[in-house]
Amino acid sequence: MRFLIPLLTGLLLIAHPADATFLDRAMRMQQLAQPSFETIRKLCLAEDLTLKDAGQPIKGLKRTKAYGTDGSAQNYAWNVMLLTGRMMAGNKNAEQELIRLLTTWAKDDAFTESEQVHDAYYAQKRALTPVITAFAYVRPVMNDADRALVAAWLDKVVPVLNHRFNGDVDENNHRSSADAVLMLWGHVSENPALLQIGYDGYRRLLKKMHNDGSLSLETRRGARALWYLRQVLANMTLMLQIAEAHKVDLFHEAVDGKSFVTLLDFFLNAAQSPLLLLPDAAENLIPGPSGNFLQQDSGLFEQRGHGRHYMAFTEALLPYLDDFRAKRLKNLLVRHHIMQKRPLIDEFSGGNTSCLYAE
Numbered sequence: 297m298r299f300l301i302p303l304l305t306g307l308l309l310i311a312h313p314a315d316a317t318f319l320d321r322a323m324r325m326q327q328l329a330q331p332s333f334e335t336i337r338k339l340c341l342a343e344d345l346t347l348k349d350a351g352q353p354i355k356g357l358k359r360t361k362a363y364g365t366d367g368s369a370q371n372y373a374w375n376v377m378l379l380t381g382r383m384m385a386g387n388k389n390a391e392q393e394l395i396r397l398l399t400t401w402a403k404d405d406a407f408t409e410s411e412q413v414h415d416a417y418y419a420q421k422r423a424l425t426p427v428i429t430a431f432a433y434v435r436p437v438m439n440d441a442d443r444a445l446v447a448a449w450l451d452k453v454v455p456v457l458n459h460r461f462n463g464d465v466d467e468n469n470h471r472s473s474a475d476a477v478l479m480l481w482g483h484v485s486e487n488p489a490l491l492q493i494g495y496d497g498y499r500r501l502l503k504k505m506h507n508d509g510s511l512s513l514e515t516r517r518g519a520r521a522l523w524y525l526r527q528v529l530a531n532m533t534l535m536l537q538i539a540e541a542h543k544v545d546l547f548h549e550a551v552d553g554k555s556f557v558t559l560l561d562f563f564l565n566a567a568q569s570p571l572l573l574l575p576d577a578a579e580n581l582i583p584g585p586s587g588n589f590l591q592q593d594s595g596l597f598e599q600r601g602h603g604r605h606y607m608a609f610t611e612a613l614l615p616y617l618d619d620f621r622a623k624r625l626k627n628l629l630v631r632h633h634i635m636q637k638r639p640l641i642d643e644f645s646g647g648n649t650s651c652l653y654a655e
Contacts (some may be wrong), residue, residue, distance in 0.1 A: 318541045319432040319484070324652065325384055339639040340385035340651035341654070343604065345529040346406075346531040349376050353401040357416040357423075361582055363489070365419040370602055372401065373423045381639065381648035386597025387653050394434055398427065399442050402449035414465040417457055420566025421473045422643045424454060425480060429646035432484045447485065452482040460494060466551050469524050472497060472531040473644065480646075483538045489576075491542070500537050501528065502551035508572075509554070515576035518592045522573065525563050526596050530609035532556060532645045537612060537653075547616050557621065560613075567639030599630035602604075607634050607643035611649035 306621055316518070317323045329335045348371040357366040377395060380388035410416045428450060435443050457474045477590050479494020481487070514524035536546040536556065547556050566572045570592045577589045586593055596606045610629060614622055629635050639650035646652065 314502070314639050318537050319429065321384075321433045321436050324433075325386070328651075336651060336654050337385045339654070340381040340648065341387065342648065342651075343641050343642075345378055346637075347378060350375050350397070353404035353406040354419070355405070356407060357419045358411050358412060359413040359416050363582065364377045365422070367419070367602075369419065369423040372397070373426050373458075374603060374641075376430045377426045377641050377643070377647035380426070380433055381641075381651040384433060384651055391434065391437065394430060395438055395442060397429060398434070398446050401427075402446045405452070407453040410453075412456075412459065414461050414463070414470055418473065420453070421457055421477045424457075425477050425645075426643050426647040428454070428477065428480050428484055429652070450481060451485065454478065454527075455490070456539055459520065464513055468502075468511075469527040469531065472501060472528050472535075476531040476644075477533045479535055483541060491538070494535050494538060495544070495546075498532060498539075498546055499549070499551060501532065501555050503550070505551075505554045505559060506635065507554065507558075509558040509560070510557075510566075510573075510576060512576050515573055516579035516581045518577050518580035518589035519586040519591060520584040521565055521589075522563070522570070522592050523575040523584070523596045525559070525566070525645065526606060526609075529559060529563060529607070529613075530642070532559070533613045534645060535608045536616070545547060557611060560621065560625075566630060567628055592652055594632075597634060599637045604642045605637055605640045606636070606644075607632075608640035608649040609645040610634075610644055611640055612645060612653040615653075615655055 317327065327333055328340060330523045350372040351368075354368055356374070357369060360366055366623075376394065377398065379390045379394040384392055396580075407420055410420050431446055431450065435446070438446070463469065472478055477492050477495030477499075480488045482490025483493065501511070501630060506596065510527065511528060513523040514528055517524050539546040549555060562572070573592065574589075577592075580587065580589045583589060584593060599605045607629065610625060614625060634640070641648045642651075
């Protein structure tokens with residue numbers, strides 16, 4: 297069935313140039329100060345959203361007995377994401393609170409004692425992506441001591457995520473999440489070895505992708521097949537943003553004729569016609585809260601109870617797309633009333649993506 301479905305992959309590959317402001321504090325703040333960006337600046341301020349009690353710095357994240365990961369750092373990550381957006385809109389109090397939060401957790405060596413298990417590391421990747429993003433945006437105004445403190449801390453807690461577990465987590469969305477956060481820190485810390493891990497991981501994804509754009513390690517996840525494809529798309533979107541900052545065009549790069557849009561097209565087609573997922577989804581491996589692989593979990597299109605939205609990566613992705621694919625993606629967002637939920641915020645994409653990347 298997979299090879300009989302005609303897809304639009306490979307067509308219309310000429311994309312509009314993406315906004316070249318990735319992690320550039322001065323350039324993005326200059327944009328946000330313009331009258332034409334007033335709506336986005338308000339999304340940065342996110343005045344309807346509130347900070348949460350982050351508690352004391354967490355020495356280490358732990359394994360979980362059931363499906364899911366340690367959520368003890370969620371409030372901390374939420375505050376980092378909210379404060380970063382407000383800082384970018386010019387809120388000086390948010391800027392100072394963000395510096396305090398980053399330096400406090402760095403001083404206490406947070407996350408340095410996480411259990412060396414895949415679900416604990418998954419939670420650590422999730423927390424550190426917005427932390428690295430925040431640090432990149434705030435470090436120009438930090439004093440030398442604070443800047444060095446946070447950088448040294450991140451140099452300890454990020455590279456450990458390159459661990460191999462000798463299982464599927466070394467190849468599925470867990471691995472692409474690791475590659476993305478390692479690549480992100482490689483960019484911010486100017487570490488070419490970490491950057492290369494990201495490039496290699498991105499290209500491995502293209503190589504193991506089926507010709508129709510599906511990824512068996514994700515699409516076999518039953519009711520959450522689409523859910524995990526979305527996770528890989530979010531990881532790859534972050535990676536191509538980083539690569540663009542180094543004048544490397546991962547968006548158009550192809551392996552055996554398969555590129556980013558091969559996966560994107562499959563995702564958009566499957567979101568419209570979930571039957572496309574059945575050849576793999578019927579395996580029903582670790583499907584999450586629902587065991588019915590015939591009914592895809594639509595939770596990825598909804599704002600989560602903790603305020604995140606897993607489609608936040610689309611704010612960063614849309615500028616890369618040709619008109620046809622941009623229209624298809626926007627139609628999906630409209631169909632699920634997603635843009636009304638802005639600002640879209642999610643750790644895996646680095647924070648308040650409506651603020652940081654929307655045009």
